[in-house]
Amino acid sequence: MLALILLCTGIFAGEADAAGTQMLVINKKVNKLAFFDGGKLVKVFPVATGREQSLTPEGSFKIVNKIKNRPYYKDHIPGGDPANPLGDRWLGLDALGTRGTTYAIHGNNRESSIGKYVSAGCIRMHNDDIHWLFPRVMKNTTVVITSSALDMESIARKYGYVLGTNTFAGTIVVNGGATKLSQPFILENSRVYVPLRETASVLGAKLGLDSEGALTITMGSRAASHKPLADYATVNGAKVAILASRNENGTLMIPLSSVPLLFGVQIKWTGSSSTVTIL
Missing domain, CATH: 2.40.440.10 (L,D-transpeptidase catalytic domain-like)
Structure with missing residues (x-):
């Protein structure tokens, strides 16, 4: 790792x-x-x-x-x-x-x-x-x-510049256990982005890198891959569209909306407490 x-x-x-x-x-x-x-x-x-x-x-x-x-x-x-x-x-x-x-x-x-x-x-x-x-x-x-x-x-x-980006501490809850991530979440234009590496770690997924430079995500029988900053992913062999990931000071951030697709889980977002609950 x-x-x-x-x-x-x-x-x-x-x-x-x-x-x-x-x-x-x-x-x-x-x-x-x-x-x-x-x-x-x-x-x-x-x-x-x-x-x-x-x-x-x-x-x-x-x-x-x-x-x-x-x-x-x-x-x-x-x-x-x-x-x-x-x-x-x-x-x-x-x-x-x-x-x-x-x-x-x-x-x-x-x-x-x-x-x-x-x-x-x-x-x-x-x-x-x-x-x-x-x-x-x-x-x-x-x-x-x-x-x-x-x-x-x-x-x-x-000219395409995005104003109003906010960062804040975020928490992921899995099986009742709450983990506050060391990397902050990002809120931009009502979209929440979460750090991929820490999210994968909390969910128990394995990260890898394939020969074409794409990150691989393995969680149980689910296998996904995603090229950094791209607006698509491959999930169990099928190419699917997602919101583009982004680089924030060297950390790959993925849209929260992509977490169910990449990891095969259901989530609930609670904005008042900045918490992602895995259902």
Whole structure:
């Protein structure tokens, strides 16, 4: 089981690095940048964008590099120099076919420009603000650039970001015995997610890994398999649709609604006590 846990942790390490819990929204209409993390709007910053509407590209991009003290190659200004118009922090974007070399979120050498339409296409921030953001935002984070009358939360939702995720301690009751799990449950859009490994342990099921990278779940005569993050499972040889599982800080979480299908048990959910009772 320890080997399986370590292997599953390895599977999800890359997914965690994909920064799926974060998003940046840049609204050119108001020249603001919003940082979302963990399903919440964390902070909003003023920014400067293109001096013409078309210069700062709109769409959904990714942060592909993070560079400290990037030189300003055009005028041969060294990185970190107070005269460098890029400041000393650079978050490169894969915009318009570039790979973090042309468009970026960066600092500045003229603080009075922030909030205005002055750049050649990049997004400028106050130096103190990007110093705060730089260590927190991860590579591969989605960056949405738009010009919209919507609020930041509505823009994030429009581009698929899920707000309002809550975590809480959960309990599973089997044959009258209650076990409080060490990993928290997740509530998102009225759906409850539970940690697969601990749930399997409490139910007495065996976990394994097949040759194609799918997790196998064996409980009595029932055999199921599920590829992490997929929206389907195979149960006793038949492929069935389920809500997609998700990675939460390296832990595979499955929808509570999938527990009867994967484990062959009936359940009762009591929201007031955050308890799953196996019937």
